[in-house]
Amino acid sequence: MSREQLAAEALQAGKHSLHNLRLIRKQPERMLPGRMENAEEYLDRMIRFAEVEMKNARLAGRTLGLRTRLKSLVLLILTAPSDKHKRDSV
Template identity: 80%
Template sequence: MTREQLAAEALRAGKHSLHNLRLIQNEPDRMLPGRMENAEGYLNLMIRFAEVEMKNARLARRTLGLRTRLKSLLVLILSSPEQKRKGESV
């Protein structure tokens, strides 16, 4: 499994974990006796993991976007009509 697939799976699990955590807190009788603490701990762990993955994904996209924008601006500046005219007149 690739890193991107694992990150997507973690995000999905985190979103579902938040819903499930609210559900078991609102309706504790649905849980087996003695399992409430373990379930809450696991769901909180999955939520934190998903939050970290979302932060990492945002940072990666921002970095990639900035790099792409800078490349585009550089290409635009280098291929500008004024630059070509200056080169032709010399």
């Protein structure tokens, strides 16, 4: 698995961890007895890991900025064959 894939999975896990942490704090009775502390520690670690990974991705330039995304979309639109051109060639 590539570093980018691992980073994407870490970010996703971090997002889910934040939701899960809120959920177990609201409804602690759903947790197994004696597991609350371990679960909170694990979820906190996952959230911190995701935050660090997001910072690393920005520093490494792996996240696309708005300008880059817009350039890609414009280029895609400009290079896409039009319907009119298809009708003329038939």
